[in-house]
Amino acid sequence: MGEDSAKTGRRPRADSLRNRELLLVAARGVFSAGGPEASLEAVARKAGVGIATLYRHFPTREAIFQAVYRREIDQLVDLAVTLAADEPPLEALRLWLRASIGMVATKKGMLAALAPAADSSTELFAYSSDQLNRCVGNLMATAVARGEIRDDLDSEDVLRALIGMCYTREQPGWQDKVGRLLDVFVDGLRMRRNES
Template structure:
């Protein structure tokens, strides 16, 4: 078959298929974070610039799309750790990473109902994300403690618990701005005395 590989025949996906999938995921992130769980798949396809058939070829159910967006967001946050370690001081890297998590939580809030369904079908999903994010923030904390910038008596679970608490404590339209301010205060509180704010 010359026009493209059939699913499951062992061939790599075509470049345009990969691009379409990425466009759908990016559009879904935007639509779900703004429109909540009722956001339509047609709206996602429209924003991605693809037909609804293309969307369903990649993601046959709403839950499959939500899970793919969620996993992609987690992986991007894990990859961000390496970039920040190369570009920012330890305390500043932690602050920037936590701030990036706010957008992830906004997307997650918009997908909450569907994610609940997805985790019923795939109970490992939440454990997977928790493990990955705990390891990621643990790297940032260890780097900060080794550099003498951040106290060493706070664990990654403590940091993630505080972040989740800040993000879910309020649901006003401006909640993200408020949480970003709180993150700055939180990271300043983690600094060892004598360390100036980033």
């Protein structure tokens, strides 16, 4: 919601909401690709709007970082609920961790392109850490209760492993390689017959 709409209590116009949505989707795509082309100008171009429209919705570089990152986290929270309802526990955990690779890619690209002030993102990072730990913890608890995975790791261990895989030496195709490593890691969580 734009600042003017928040102050006046008016609902934002449909075209304003559409532009904001276009900008968030474009920003995710541009930042997850990373590289020197990951700029605010590239985001505006990809969204099909002018740079002034971007700044009207996101007056600072930090504002777009926070909006995109919070949206990524909220989508992962929703995905965890959906997967828990629709998939077997181990597969739900695997699919959620694979989706998280995209979030890490977006975050890496944003940090490199936007260099947001670390202090102003502390609250957002604390929020994201809590949400991600809760999602992984819930997915793991279900898999442990069903005897599908071992119980000697916690959600923080699993997230650290994921982040470690994502922050190794970056090269083209790193997301696919991390996905393969992640499959090996998740298979290693399986409860073996002689462990039950």
